[in-house]
Amino acid sequence: MLANIFFHNQKMWFLLFLLICVEALAETSLHKWAKTNKVYFIISGITLYIVVSLLFSYTLKQDKSNLVKINTLWQVGNILLIALIGVFLLKEKLSHKQILGIILALTSTFLMA
Numbered sequence: 001m002l003a004n005i006f007f008h009n010q011k012m013w014f015l016l017f018l019l020i021c022v023e024a025l026a027e028t029s030l031h032k033w034a035k036t037n038k039v040y041f042i043i044s045g046i047t048l049y050i051v052v053s054l055l056f057s058y059t060l061k062q063d064k065s066n067l068v069k070i071n072t073l074w075q076v077g078n079i080l081l082i083a084l085i086g087v088f089l090l091k092e093k094l095s096h097k098q099i100l101g102i103i104l105a106l107t108s109t110f111l112m113a
Contacts, residue, residue, distance in 0.1 A: 009062055009063055011062050012059060012062035012063045012070070015055055015058055015059040015062060016059050016070065016073055016074060016077065017077075018055055019052060019055040019056055019059055019074055020074060020077035020078050020081055021081070022048055022051050022052055022055060023048070023049075023052045023074075023078050024078060024081045024082055024085060025048050026044075026045050026048035026049045026051075026052060027045070027078075027082060028085060029041045029042070029044040029045035029048060030042065030045035031090075033045060056074070059074075068112065069112050072108060072109060072112040073109060073112070075105075076105045076106060076108060076109045079101075079102060079105050080102065080105070080106070083098075083102055
């Protein structure tokens with residue numbers, strides 16, 4: 001079943017992966033700006049969010065019929081990637097409640113697919 005979902009539209013999955021990565025970079029840039037107040041971090045964050053909007057638009061064109069599915073996959077992918085960045089790069093700690101939230105987010109992906 002999962003293989004069928006993935007191979008159905010490889011271009012959409014590639015764009016979705018790119019979308020998640022670029023948004024994570026945008027969020028990380030804005031996080032650095034909030035800590036350092038260096039202008040280039042906010043400029044890069046805003047610029048990357050413009051790219052995010054373009055990537056989201058192109059991703060939607062790949063699967064025109066399913067805004068809910070694409071948006072759910074995007075948001076959950078972003079939650080997972082930001083959690084990994086927070087834990088491994090920024091050395092943030094996740095509470096049990098936050099871990100449960102991530103598990104529930106993952107569950108929503110399988111229910112939406």
